[in-house]
Amino acid sequence: MVDLDIRTRGRTAPGRLRALDAYLCRFESALLTREDDAWARAVFADVGFGEHPWTTLESAQAFRALNPGLTVVGVELDAERARAAARTHADARTWFREGGFALPLGPDEPARLVRAMNLLRQGPPERIPEVHRTLSRPLLPTGLLVEGSSDTDGAVLVAHLLRRAPDGDTPVRESLLFHTDFSRGFAPLLLRDWLPRDLRRRVRPGEPLHAFFQAWEAAWKAARAAGHTAPPEAFAESLPRLAATMPGIATDAWLSSHGFLRWSPPGGIPP
Ligand SMILES: C[S@@+](CC[C@H](N)C(=O)[O-])C[C@H]1O[C@@H](n2cnc3c(N)ncnc32)[C@H](O)[C@@H]1O
Incomplete structure (x- = not known):
């Protein structure tokens, strides 16, 4: 089997994914708060948190405003980053573990939300469908995989929203989410450079x-x-x-006033 995990640098920054947190709290609150059956144990997994787990901790704080008992698992390919984060920041509901796209979650730890931001910038785009399948495997049906890219401070961000279907292990390419905070001005082509890896050359x-x-x-x-x-x-x-x-363009006042465009074309985001 091809090794999907590729070592990368760990650059991250506080606040980089805050806008995405706000989007998820607004539009995925049901997913973040569900507690029936297996959902009671369902975690948020942040894959590839980087040299410091700032974005994981910020998301934990944002999501726990909705669901105080939410378990959060930060995952890193780099063992030393995982160990350092665990030493300093782990608590009863917050874990940091070494691992790759085949997420290090136990059989009793299904996922409600998996986020993989800014770690697929290298490697062949052809591997992406397999990466998406692997990352979404622990998701409960209707669970969400968010995979995309942003600039270093999160001023421009584009992400796939992929939904785990009730049957089958290929996640549905539901939407593409575009965001800017306008600190770099705005033109649609500004966002083209931050498309997820599989779409950049498309x-x-x-x-x-x-x-x-x-x-x-x-x-x-x-x-x-x-x-x-x-x-x-x-x-x-x-x-x-x-x-x-x-x-498939969402015309929602919160989205447009917060610099978001969500595109959900019928039939999904073209591969
Ligand atoms: C550029 S940092 C991104 C940090 C953070 N997600 C952000 O958006 O700011 C990428 C991190 O992902 C980790 N990484 C790369 N591939 C990975 C994989 N297959 N599984 C888990 N972590 C991975 C790298 O070790 C690195 O620390």
């Missing part, structure tokens, strides 16, 4: 992702031409225009 004529960016660019230009030139306004005003031409 913005070529004839590909669905190319059509998506073309349509978003046209919607953004139309918003600017109508006088909405400030980046947050141009972003928010581009969304209903884009939704008029492209199926």
